[in-house]
Amino acid sequence: MKDIRYLQRFENFEKSFLLLRASLDIEKPSLLEKAGVIQFFETSFELAWKLMKDYLEYVGYDVKSPRDSIKTAFSIELVKDAQSWLDALMDRNLTTHTYDETIANEVYEKIKYEYIGLLEGLYVKFKDEICLD
Numbered sequence: 001m002k003d004i005r006y007l008q009r010f011e012n013f014e015k016s017f018l019l020l021r022a023s024l025d026i027e028k029p030s031l032l033e034k035a036g037v038i039q040f041f042e043t044s045f046e047l048a049w050k051l052m053k054d055y056l057e058y059v060g061y062d063v064k065s066p067r068d069s070i071k072t073a074f075s076i077e078l079v080k081d082a083q084s085w086l087d088a089l090m091d092r093n094l095t096t097h098t099y100d101e102t103i104a105n106e107v108y109e110k111i112k113y114e115y116i117g118l119l120e121g122l123y124v125k126f127k128d129e130i131c132l133d
Contacts, residue, residue: 006054010126013047017123020044024112031101034108038095041111045092048122052078055130079122088115 020040026033049066052073056063059076063069066089074082091107 004058006051006058007131009047009051009054010131013044013051014123014127016040016044016047017119020111020119021116024116029108034104037108037111038104041107041115042092042096044119045088045115048119049089051122051126055126078125079118081118084114084118088118091115 020037020043023033023037023040026037029037049069053063053069055078056069056072056076061072061076063072067086070079070082070085070089073079074085079085088110091110094103095107
């Protein structure tokens with residue numbers, strides 16, 4: 001079973017997600033530390049939607065894009081809040097393609113208080129329900 005693509009993707013997602021979660025424990029992050037958090041978020045989010053895509057394909061769905069993966073994952077209750085996931089996708093795209101300190105601070109706050117919960121929910125869903133040996 002270890003050669004099933006979504007299981008391999010989960011291993012990478014787990015590593016990235018745990019680094020993101022640990023980085024959010026920094027009490028008064030510097031500008032560079034916030035940039036690191038945002039980078040961990042970008043990587044974790046990318047792996048998260050690809051994890052959804054791989055799993056959905058494994059169970060028989062045909063999905064191509066992050067948006068399609070999120071909507072389909074929501075329809076089968078793999079994730080709970082499609083709109084928040086789509087908001088996170090927009091912010092991930094924004095931080096990937098532009099840098100503005102005000103936007104970076106706003107996204108950092110969303111990561112810390114909103115998006116980490118989305119990623120945590122996906123992590124728990126796979127860890128506790130889907131990836132059981």
